[in-house]
Amino acid sequence: MIRITISEEDRVRRTLILLLTAVTALVLAPPAQAAPGFTVSYETIPGQGGTPLRAFVVEPTGRGSGPFPLLVLPSSWGVSDIEYVGAAADLAYRSGYSVISYTSRGFHDSAGEVDVAGPDTVADVSRVIDWGIAHAAGDATRVGVGGISYGAGQSLLAAAADPRVKAVAALSTWTDLARSLYPNETVSTQAVELLLALGRLTGRPGPVLRDAESAYRQDRFADVLPISPPRSPVTNVDAVKAAVLIGNAWNDGLFPPGQVTDFFQRLTGPKRLMLSPGDHATAEVFGAAGLPNEIWNSVGRWFDHHLKGVDNGIDREAPVQLKPNNGGTWRPYASWPAVTRRTDTVALAGTRIGTGWPTVAESGAVLVSGALQGFLAIPTAVATPLVDRSAAAVWRGPAQRSRTTVAGTPRAHLTVTTTAARTSLFAYLYEVDPLGLGALVTHKPVTLTGTGTRALDLDLEPTLWDVAAGNRLVLVVDTVDLRYGGKSTLGSTVTFGGDSRLEVPQS
Template sequence: MATALLVMAISVFGVCVAAPSAAAAPGFTVRDTTIPGDGGTPLRARVVQPTGRGAGPFPLLVLPTPWGTPNLAYVGAAARLAYESGYVVVAYTDRGFFGSGGQIEVAGPQDIADARQVIDWALRNTPADEHRIGMAGMSYGAGISLLTAAADRRVRAVAAMSGWADLGRSIYPNQTVNRQGVEVLLDLAHLTGRPGADLRRMEADYHSDNTPDAVSLTPQRSVATKVAALNANRPAVLMANAFEDSFFAPSQMTDFFGRLTVPKQLMLSPGDHVSQELFGAAGLPNEIWDAVANWFDHYLRGLPTDLGAPVKIRSADGGGWRSFPDWASASTGALGYYLGGPGTAARVPDTAALTTRPATGWRQRIDAGRDTTADSGTAFISGVLQGWLNRPVGVWTPGVNRADAAVWAGPALATGTTVLGVPRLHLTVTPSAPTTSLFAYLYDVDAAGQGALISHQPVTLRDVTPNRPRMVDLVLEPISWDVPAGHHLELVVDTVDPRYRSASRPGSTVTFGSPENDPAWLRVPTG
């Protein structure tokens, strides 16, 4: 991912910087420099300034880089913002990476202090306007931008793309380790930078399977814990995320968005981490970066740009943008199902039914610790295939081993239906081991049994009393998905997923049930 971004940025950069010398003003200049960060730590930076627009002052945009990339990551976008809109743009390499000094602090206090020092430097050394300051970034840069806006009132607008709100929830969702995501981030850190003490401690805890201690450092690095400060500072906040993001799942962003009282906009679209805004960073036409430019033009330049609705959504399996006044308004109805017992889905052998009436008194036991053909795909790759080629994570549902997974099938849908919002699952679970992981998958299934993954969610039951029933309420990831007429929904729950670190023990079991006083159910929102 980092290599692809860098190669594209460099290739576009040659075109971008040549334009001003051949064309009449307005134009821009580009210079590389070193900016002293917190404690004097040198930060490598690329400064793009507009020319032919007078003496200024000009609105300032500060762009911290994504994890594992240098300041070239934004070279195309920075040039367009300076040339087309007259911004002073300072893109800098975060401490600990590539040519910048220091060590990787994982969006710690020194990273926020660095961003504030970059703002100070730009106000002293460029024709930047102290009253019109914005920050933008992808991934790591998005997180640092939001955290800086919570700490510094000078930041009046933010564009956070593929960012996080709750870092702990991202790497440890429902007490389940996001194994592939964590390992990709750790490998990039060692390949492109110098891990600091906190990151080395987190890595050691991760490898020793002591994840609770590893995530103890994340609240300080999560803007979800700083909502009050962000609301008090009142920057205008734009967030753009992908439904299939392997590193920062969208549920944390929708929850965070609902808590903001500042001017705000949320864009959700198909794809994986940074995949939807990647080409825009290199300067190529891109609807996410177009929205970012409009956002800053409106809030920093005072232009009457049409920002559209506060919430914009594109279905994960294709289609255009839909607009809503808020996230809650996106869901206008729901498909309510109850979970039936084994063998109740007459048209699908060895499968339970999703019914419209409560089904109670049944029990179904599966073996734990053994994988099935149902899974959430491969980090980054699966989401990119979904976003770019509309190729979802698939499974032939009749081939899912019923000894190792519970499967429920719903009735065929008479009309096309858009699943839009947050699916929720409630059922009773009796594990035979003190620690067990469960993985729930919601599929769009055609008449031949071929399923496309709509949404999923892990949960790990830790330190529970074996063989004692307990209720599990599981909130799947937000999604917009168009289910064609004639297809039906299927729910699969198993105990192993290669993307995550499963705590399920081979030889143990999990028993699902639906007590008479507490029926098991699945609620699928529609819009």
């Protein structure tokens, strides 16, 4: 049985809920005389300090009066409470969860201001849990939280703050905000601009976000860094006792995978890591709508096991599940360090380049490039013969005699001499065929301050990538990339010493 209750008149919401429930009914509903079913209601929930939060509440029917395991799903940045209703209906119908999908503070129909996952937003998760226990037949001993992007980060922060949270599903999450948006002191401009635009368009920025944007516009991004530690789950990772599932994409343009793998290693409780092709939220977005999705299938199994005690075998599977970025099936690993079985070293000859001049080597566009890789297997490409050697260093590794797999975190050890006060470097690792045509495997920026010579250890983003026999790995380092706010200027130089080397992790 499917029943709809709407707490107030709202034409847009009424239309959306009717359409969504009708579609869900066609997919999920059993014969009219059978049970179980679910109800959907549109509610106002008092958040921290009484701030009204709007939410869709999906409750199971035909399973008795409860209490039921409770799932709380905060919305993504710029997205409303309708985000997870499809998945919520599926979880309520198939597994008997009481699910609350709500609009995060300051966005759309929820009141308050956007505080960038600040104390009030994190406390909202606990207030929604309170409400779900009191009004949605939620079981206080079986509470799970989860979400995508902004909702994922909130979930990890809430798990550290509220001991009632027993299981977490964090998809396309950040764990270190500064490391994500300001990697190696280089602003991820496209990501920051996208987040700011969505914040203004769909929300009401609070003082923290307004001040952060002002500092960013004035090229004072370093002044924004103090807001990061209290908003980064890694700061209180030791306080996270819940069972944590993390699902991210290799090419996530907002929250790259390196900060996730480091966080995952520090978790001490039950944990599962899933990395797959795609960009920010692309691997799991359709699952949130209730469509078949392997990530959300694992989310359901994770909650079933850790909240309901279902013996579905997920606890006996390898905790690290990786799908190669350039195609293939899931591969299991006992831990993140176990992904790398050996490391090959490639010597990098000394060379000098000019700075501030773009080349054809690029990391691609946020969301677009990673989505093309994930959905269509179209990589960010380069023709290495066209890379301007006066503006970029190009090092060619040996041709592979058989298929090999880059597995883990490539690392460049560079001896660098700079002549400008600030210089940005962008390192790209490509798989290149005999014609010199390459596909981007991974990359990483770094901005150096001061002149002179120094040793630089640069970790590229982790990856799992199969290199075909006959192809080779090529490392390119230049000084301009359109994705980032680099600091290189024309007229200066960068010299790489002959004792530099590239370490390539392999499985």
